[in-house]
Amino acid sequence: MSKIKTRREMKITVDHNLEEDVKKKIVVDAKIDGKVGKIDFNELKSGGFIKQRQKDLFTARMRCPGGRIPIKKLKKIAEVAEKYGGEYVHLSFRQSLEIPYVNYKSFNKMIEELKEVDQNIASCGPRVRVPTACSGCEYNPNGLTDTQKMAQTVNEKFFGYRCNHKFKISFSGCPIDCARTNEMDLGFQGAVFPEWNEDPCTGCTICSSACLEGAIIPHPQTGKPIFNLSKCLFCSDCIRACPTGAWQPGKIGHIVRVGGRHGRHPLNGSVIAKFITDEEVPKVIEVVLEWYKKNGEGKGRVRIGEILMEAGKLESLIKELEKAIGGKIIKSAKPPHAVHINQYD
Amino acid sequence: MSNVKISTNTDIGIDDSINLSNEVCPMTFVLTKTKLDALEPGQHLEVILPAGEPMRNVPIQVKEEGHKILKVEKMGNFFRLIIEKS
DSSP states (O other): OOOOOOHHHHTOOOOTTSOHHHHGGGEEEEEETTEEEEEEHHHHHHTTEEEOSSTTEEEEEBOOGGGOOOHHHHHHHHHHHHHHSOSOOEEOTTSOEEEEEEEGGGHHHHHHHHHTTTOOBOOOSSBBOOOEEOOOTTTOTTOOSOHHHHHHHHHHHHTTOBOSSOBOEEEESSTTOTTOGGGSSEEEEEEEEEEEOTTTOOOOOHHHHHOTTSOEEEOTTTOOEEEOGGGOOOOOHHHHHOSSSOEEEEEEEEEEEESOBOSSSOEEOEEEEEEEOGGGHHHHHHHHHHHHHHHHTTOOSOOHHHHHTSTTHHHHHHHHHHHHHGGGBOTTOOOOEEOOOOOOO | OTTOOOOOSSOOOOSEEEEOTTOOTTHHHHHHHHHHHHSOTTOEEEEEEETTHHHHHHHHHHHHTTOEEEEEEEETTEEEEEEEOO
């Protein structure tokens, strides 16, 4: 049996968000399979193994970008879960599949077996997390952007990047925003600018019925659309409904929200740019992460949204982003604002 | 898209008809689809739909299944569509 100390015996709160110097204290001697070595509980957590209440047991978090798990991987995960885990798996709130009740002594074997199907372990801690996404335009009729493709790209490029605090990215394919981009440190939501051509239009008024926002009113005589841009959410319903193709997609891209979070004190993120192309997404993430690193220096465990609420900070980020994406930036953006969910009187 | 047939004349032939004025989603589309499945390509189906949510969704779904909407008529709180099966 292992001589590893339990969390209670160590009298240390295992918190993956601790600063580097504190973190080192959680390295303990361990004896696994006859070999003596060291285990850093925090390293385990950053590797996606999360300490459970039960002695020696951890929850293993799978890396499932966009919540998509190919059947081949799912079968292997099920096999591994049966072998090393408990009676069930758990679906995390950010689309990861988690295997609870894994003994730390099984970690290596488990990781090896999952590698056979290229299934990786996710992360936690102060870093860029696995991106989440809706099913996207591939088969969801509402989807305007390929959120699954974007989640894979971001997962490959940015997963695990070290930050002040956790950094969550999500992709929604349309303004229904199932992936809650407003609650993410950085969120991308699909949008399409509708363009109307008079010639094919028959004045059938289907577009005004399709528009939920009242952005299209039929002309009283001709039935042809009167478009009110300020009400348009860029959902593309008018384009999809139009029987004659009078409404056509113009610009297609992502609305960008930054500085959101959930938790005890949620923040509603700022809408900071619109119609960002797929190719521009990694650039935006890079600029935002660099800005976060620079502006979070010495501030410890702080989310980007909290920094953006300080005077002048949003303007500073806008200035940086403008260099990368130019006129797509929204200069009049408002800083993130608090959504109070824990006020009881 | 420009070759879509749109007729403004009122005497488009009707091969079948369905009144969905008391139905809600998803039956509005399911029943429209069932009727369309029973028709031959090129035949016309008349559908009466309530304004609001059904009128918002059914035309989109019909179009996405490849059929053509030939005519839309507003009748008070209802719409009359004529759909050509693809």
